[in-house]
Structure formats: structure tokens, C-alpha cells
Amino acid sequence: MWFVRFLTSSIGKKLVMASSGLLLFLFLCTHAAGNATIFMSSKVFQSYADELHSHPLIVLVFSLSLLAIFLVHIGVGLYLFNENRAVSTSRYAVSTRVVKNSLASQTMPYTGLFILLFLVVHIFGFTFSPKTVPISVTVKELLGNFFYALFYILAFAALFLHLSHGFWSMLQTFGVNHPRYNEFIARLTLVFPLFFFAIFAGIAFYFMTGLGANY
Amino acid sequence: MDMSSINLTLKIWRQANSDALGGLETYNLDGIHTDMSFLEMLDVLNEKLTKEGKDPVAFDHDCREGICGMCGAVVNGVAHGPEKETTLCQLHMRHFKSGDTLVIEPFRSRAFPVRKDLLVDRSALDRIIQAGGYVSVNTGGAPDANGLPIASQQAELAMDAAACIGCGACVASCPNGAAMLFTSAKISQLALLPQGQVERKQRALAMVAQMDVEGFGNCTNARECEAVCPKGISIRNIARLNREYLKAVLSEG
Numbered sequence: 036m037w038f039v040r041f042l043t044s045s046i047g048k049k050l051v052m053a054s055s056g057l058l059l060f061l062f063l064c065t066h067a068a069g070n071a072t073i074f075m076s077s078k079v080f081q082s083y084a085d086e087l088h089s090h091p092l093i094v095l096v097f098s099l100s101l102l103a104i105f106l107v108h109i110g111v112g113l114y115l116f117n118e119n120r121a122v123s124t125s126r127y128a129v130s131t132r133v134v135k136n137s138l139a140s141q142t143m144p145y146t147g148l149f150i151l152l153f154l155v156v157h158i159f160g161f162t163f164s165p166k167t168v169p170i171s172v173t174v175k176e177l178l179g180n181f182f183y184a185l186f187y188i189l190a191f192a193a194l195f196l197h198l199s200h201g202f203w204s205m206l207q208t209f210g211v212n213h214p215r216y217n218e219f220i221a222r223l224t225l226v227f228p229l230f231f232f233a234i235f236a237g238i239a240f241y242f243m244t245g246l247g248a249n250y
Numbered sequence: 251m252d253m254s255s256i257n258l259t260l261k262i263w264r265q266a267n268s269d270a271l272g273g274l275e276t277y278n279l280d281g282i283h284t285d286m287s288f289l290e291m292l293d294v295l296n297e298k299l300t301k302e303g304k305d306p307v308a309f310d311h312d313c314r315e316g317i318c319g320m321c322g323a324v325v326n327g328v329a330h331g332p333e334k335e336t337t338l339c340q341l342h343m344r345h346f347k348s349g350d351t352l353v354i355e356p357f358r359s360r361a362f363p364v365r366k367d368l369l370v371d372r373s374a375l376d377r378i379i380q381a382g383g384y385v386s387v388n389t390g391g392a393p394d395a396n397g398l399p400i401a402s403q404q405a406e407l408a409m410d411a412a413a414c415i416g417c418g419a420c421v422a423s424c425p426n427g428a429a430m431l432f433t434s435a436k437i438s439q440l441a442l443l444p445q446g447q448v449e450r451k452q453r454a455l456a457m458v459a460q461m462d463v464e465g466f467g468n469c470t471n472a473r474e475c476e477a478v479c480p481k482g483i484s485i486r487n488i489a490r491l492n493r494e495y496l497k498a499v500l501s502e503g
């Protein structure tokens with residue numbers, strides 16, 4: 036069957052990575068936009084959260100879809116990592132990377148796993164937080180802890196690194212590569228990860244330093 | 251010491267046959283003329299070894315002018331050595347300094363078994379071509395050259411892809427041992443031309459399937475392939491291959 040052939044082929048698996056990566060990227064855009072309201076005030080953020088959770092069905096459908104996308108991305112990512120490791124362990128006595136700035140591409144599985152660790156902590160901290168406490172208070176409490184916030188900032192640094200290869204890589208896998216646009220794509224591959232880092236790490240920094248404590 | 255002659259320490263992978271356990275052996279080679287090519291330097295070493303009654307180093311080569319794709323080894327971790335867009339046979343010793351140590355290893359991949367020393371079996375690449383890297387012309391005489399107009403842009407891109415000499419350096423340098431650059435060049439050169447249209451989808455499916463069967467790794471867009479390719483094949487071809495494969499898998503068979 037064509038679908039099985041597609042999913043078991045090397046390029047098919049790569050396209051699954053790119054498609055799930057694109058969906059995760061789109062999720063990050065909405066999540067960043069929603070969370071950024073906390074810079075206006077905790078009240079605005081709380082009303083955003085209340086509005087969102089006043090539609091439990093939508094939240095449920097979106098959460099489950101997001102979970103599925105994550106499982107696909109992580110599952111196929113680790114499967115590919117494992118397959119490739121079988122090929123690449125200690126091939127040469129001397130191995131030299133010719134490509135400069137290849138840190139991000141070399142560390143994709145590791146930055147990915149660190150993000151996964153973050154996700155577990157994040158979901159237990161916020162999604163499953165006691166429903167009696169307003170979420171804006173939980174945010175202040177948890178991120179007011181220096182080490183908790185530091186862990187968040189490190190995770191967003193890992194996300195930055197992951198996307199600084201992932202965004203370009205996704206487009207290349209979809210077949211988007213043209214000399215006229217490559218310069219522009221290279222710039223976006225820096226701007227988008229930086230944008231996410233600024234918003235997400237910015238929130239952690241805001242509460243870690245106590246700047247956001249009274250707003 | 252004469253300016254145009256250098257002394258080298260070579261560490262070369264020696265392996266008696268596919269089943270034998272190989273290892274690096276060290277050789278000192280003095281008085282190498284800097285106008286020599288890398289392969290000529292190996293010739294000098296082999297002459298010396300032969301005179302000493304030792305087994306010369308086996309390596310592949312044919313044209314020695316950078317067009318056949320037979321030569322190749324990994325020099326200090328870089329396929330075809332340190333010069334950009336240069337095959338091993340066209341690499342000259344003037345790019346090295348006296349006293350340098352050169353570690354010379356065969357092109358490695360799960361799909362490239364070592365036959366002897368630096369000589370590897372790259373027939374997996376041939377089998378990818380056999381799976382569909384051709385056009386079938388079953389009837390008629392040779393058509394008139396001007397009978398089939400091709401836009402110059404299109405012809406140029408096809409020619410760029412057709413520059414691939416099938417050396418396998420892309421596979422050897424890929425951290426995953428993937429053959430995507432090679433396969434993408436062979437698919438592009440036909441997908442870009444009118445002659446390649448009839449079998450276009452079948453070709454993409456068959457060549458990718460063969461590539462996977464041969465045990466090459468999965469691409470992670472690390473771009474090492476295009477950095478070492480002696481013919482400057484761009485990963486733009488890999489993007490094209492991804493498109494070709496997606497179109498074919500969604501609409502064919």
C-alpha cells in the first residue's frame with residue numbers, strides 16, 4: 036500500500052518529522068501569543084486563560100491533538116536517531132566536520148530530549164496544577180523560584196538551538212530551496228527561534244527577577 | 251630542504267580483505283614533490299613498499315583527471331581531502347606542509363564494504379541507477395538534436411546535476427551515511443529534461459526504494475555532502491528529490 040511504503044521510506048519518515056515539526060511550530064506561535072499577555076498584567080493573562088478554558092471541548096480536542104503530534108515527532112525522531120546511530124558510530128579514526136556552525140544540527144536529538152524533559156515538568160507544574168488556585172498565581176509562584184525559572188530559561192535555549200536547525204531543515208525537507216529565497220529563509224531561521232526565546236524566556240526572567248511580581 | 255619537496259608521515263588504513271580486521275599503519279615518506287597529485291604520492295609509497303617486498307596499498311583510480319569518479323579516500327577526516335570541489339586525483343601535494351601527518355581512510359558506509367585497504371565496493375550506487383536512473387527508448391533512430399527545444403535555464407540545472415561522477419564522497423562524509431546527494435543528482439538530471447518525464451514518478455519511487463534497501467542512512471540535512479562534493483552538487487537537488495518523491499508517492503501506484 037502506498038501509505039505504508041511512504042511511512043517506511045527514508046524520505047517519508049523525514050516528511051513526518053517535518054510535518055509534525057511544522058504543527059509544533061504553529062502551536063508555539065499561538066502559545067507565545069497567548070502567554071505574552073502576561074506582560075500586560077496578570078489580570079489580562081488570567082482572563083485570557085479563563086476565556087480559553089470556558090470552552091472545555093475545544094481545549095480537550097486541541098490538547099489531545101497536540102499530544103498526538105508530540106508523540107509522533109518524538110517517536111519518529113528517536114527512531115531515526117537510533118537508526119542513524121547504527122550507521123555512524125566510530126566510522127573514522129579522524130572525523131572532521133566541514134560545515135561551520137553545525138552545533139544545532141549535531142545536537143537535534145539531545146536538544147529535543149531536553150525539551151521533552153521540560154514538557155513533563157511544565158505539564159505537571161501548570162496543566163495539572165490545583166484548580167482552586169488561579170493560573171496567574173501559580174505562574175508567579177513557580178517562576179518566582181530562581182532554579183525553576185533557570186530551568187525554564189535553559190529549556191528555551193535548547194528550543195532555540197533545536198529550531199535554529201529545525202526551521203530551515205523542515206523547509207528543505209518539504210522541498211523549499213531556491214537561491215532567490217535561501218537568504219530570506221536563513222534569516223527567518225534565526226528570527227523565529229529568537230522570537231520564541233525572547234517571549235518564553237522573557238516570561239521566566241520577568242518573574243525570576245521579581246519584576247512581574249506586582250503586576 | 252628544497253622548497254618544492256616535503257616529508258610526510260602517513261597513517262593509512264590497511265585491511266587484507268572484507269573479512270579481515272583492519273588497522274592504521276604508519277609510513278614515513280620523504281622527498282615528495284609538491285607538484286605531485288595525491289595519488290602520485292601514493293604511487294611513490296607503493297613503489298617503495300614493493301621494493302621492500304611489502305604489500306602495496308590498494309586504492310581505486312582511473313582517469314586521474316577528476317572526471318571518472320573512481321578515486322577517493324578520507325584524508326584527515328575529509329572526503330577527497332582539504333581542497334574544495336577537488337577529487338583526490340586532482341588534489342596536489344602543494345596543499346600540504348613538510349612534517350604533516352596525514353590519516354588516510356577508506357570511504358565508509360554500511361553500504362560500502364571495504365574490499366582491501368582504501369578500496370571499497372560502491373556498487374550500491376550502481377544498483378540505485380539500475381533501479382531507474384535511465385530513460386527507456388525502445389524504438390526509432392536518434393532524434394534530431396533541435397527537434398526537442400529545452401529552455402536554457404532548465405538545461406543548465408540538468409547539466410549541474412549531471413556533473414555528479416558517482417564517487418560516493420557524499421555518502422562517506424554524511425554523518426548518517428546517506429546517499430541523498432548522489433540519488434538526488436541522478437533523479438534531477440532526468441526530471442528536469444523532457445526525455446525524463448514519462449518515467450518520472452516510477453523512477454523516483456524505484457530509486458528511493460533501492461537506496462533504502464542498500465542500507466544507506468537517513469538524511470538529517472547536515473549539509474556535509476555538498477561541502478565535500480568534488481562537483482559542487484547542491485542540496486537544492488535533495489529538495490527537488492523530496493518533492494519528486496512526495497509527488498510520486500501520492501499519485502503513483
Ligand code: HEM
Pocket residue numbers: 049050052053054055056057059060063108109112113116143144146147148150151197198200201202203204205206208469470471
Ligand atoms: C516545541 C517542541 C518542538 C518543536 C517546535 C520541534 C520542531 C522541529 C522541527 C521543525 C524539526 C525539523 C524537521 C525536519 O527537518 O524534517 C525538528 C526535527 C527534529 N526534532 Fe523537534 N521539535 C520539538 C520538540 C522535539 C522533541 C521533544 C524531540 C525529542 C526527541 C525532538 C526531536 C527532533 C529530532 C530528532 C529531529 C530531527 C532532526 C533532523 O532530522 O534534522 N523535537 N523538530
Ligand code: SF4
Pocket residue numbers: 413414415416417418419420421431432435475478479480481482483
Ligand atoms: S554527488 Fe558529488 S560527492 Fe556524491 S557521488 Fe556525486 S560527485 Fe561524488
Ligand code: FES
Pocket residue numbers: 310311312313314315316317318319320321322337338339340
Ligand atoms: S581517478 Fe577519475 S576522478 Fe579521480
